[in-house]
Amino acid sequence: MHMIHIKPINRSALAFAAIFLLTACATTFQTGSSGKVLDQASLLPIDDAIVIATWWGSKSFALHPASVCAYVKTTKTDANGKYSIHPWVGSVESGPIHNVSQEYHVYKPGYTYSGYGTNYKPDYLYMEKFAGNTQERLEYLRGVIGEASCGDDENQRQETIDLFREIYLEALMITDNDENNDVLKDIRYLMTIPWSNTSKSLLPEEAEMVFDKRIRPLL
Numbered sequence: 001m002h003m004i005h006i007k008p009i010n011r012s013a014l015a016f017a018a019i020f021l022l023t024a025c026a027t028t029f030q031t032g033s034s035g036k037v038l039d040q041a042s043l044l045p046i047d048d049a050i051v052i053a054t055w056w057g058s059k060s061f062a063l064h065p066a067s068v069c070a071y072v073k074t075t076k077t078d079a080n081g082k083y084s085i086h087p088w089v090g091s092v093e094s095g096p097i098h099n100v101s102q103e104y105h106v107y108k109p110g111y112t113y114s115g116y117g118t119n120y121k122p123d124y125l126y127m128e129k130f131a132g133n134t135q136e137r138l139e140y141l142r143g144v145i146g147e148a149s150c151g152d153d154e155n156q157r158q159e160t161i162d163l164f165r166e167i168y169l170e171a172l173m174i175t176d177n178d179e180n181n182d183v184l185k186d187i188r189y190l191m192t193i194p195w196s197n198t199s200k201s202l203l204p205e206e207a208e209m210v211f212d213k214r215i216r217p218l219l
Contacts, residue, residue: 033053033084033085033102033122033123034082034083034084034085034123035082035083035121035122035123035124035125036077036080036081036082036083036123036124036125037049037051037077037081037083037106037124037125037126037127038081038124038125038126038127039126039127039128039129040114040126040127040128041128041129044081045077045079045080045081045082046077046081046108046111046127047077047078047079047080047081048076048077048108049076049077049081049083049106049107049108049111049127050074050075050076050106050107050108050162050163050166051074051075051076051077051083051085051104051105051106051125052072052073052074052104052105052106052107052144052147052148052163053072053073053074053085053102053103053104054069054071054072054073054102054103054104054105054147054148054150055069055070055071055072055088055100055101055102055103056068056069056070056100056101056103057070057100057101069147069149069150070100070150071088071150071156072148072150072156072159072160073085073086073088073159074148074159074160074162074163076162104125105144105147105148106125106127107144107163107166107167108127109166109170110129110130111127111128111129111130112127112128112129112130112140113125113126113127113144114126114127114128134174134175134176134180135179135180135183137174138171138174138175138180138183138184138187139183141167141170141171141187142183142186142187142190144163144167145164145167145187145190145191146190148160148163148164149190149191149193149194150193150194153194156194157194157195160194161215161218164191164215164219165218165219167187168187168188168191168219169219171183171184171187172184185204185208188207188208188211188215189202189204189207189211191211191215192207192210192211192214192215195210195214195215196210
């Protein structure tokens with residue numbers, strides 16, 4: 001069963017939207033995109049950054065609307081900061097999902113994603129050097145993992161494993177106290193979503209077992 005990541009419907013969009021309808025088991029075609037990732041301050045290209053494209057839509061659960069993540073794709077920027085996200089051609093088996101929008105995030109150690117900058121260009125994504133403390137960084141990393149933990153099929157596992165590996169290793173390196181360890185556990189829990197093979201939420205101890213068995217060997 002295809003599992004989808006759910007969060008409240010009033011979630012603000014991070015990027016431009018291409019509106020269309022996903023119906024149960026229907027094939028969908030979403031255009032890909034290409035562009036550059038730049039440093040917000042210097043406007044120089046950022047290489048080896050991971051660009052994350054997610055497709056979100058609205059769905060009703062027992063008459064309560066929610067925003068759900070239908071699919072995720074990732075790619076790395078080249079030496080010139082260029083990236084290309086291939087179109088998503090696939091299906092969703094969890095029922096109709098409406099008003100789907102494509103959103104973007106970018107990850108690189110030591111940086112945060114700052115969006116489209118002051119001069120909006122749909123093919124330019126910007127990052128800035130991270131200036132917070134360790135706890136703030138871990139919470140940021142937890143948020144990035146949460147954005148990318150969408151489905152539980154093999155394609156999406158392959159799309160996200162490199163991202164998950166880099167984020168987890170960064171988080172592991174800076175974790176230095178019990179409070180940080182709690183956030184690290186949250187990160188591990190979110191990493192198990194594409195690997196759990198269940199539509200139910202896992203208990204923390206179940207998630208740790210999935211992480212140790214299926215994800216840790218790949219890190």
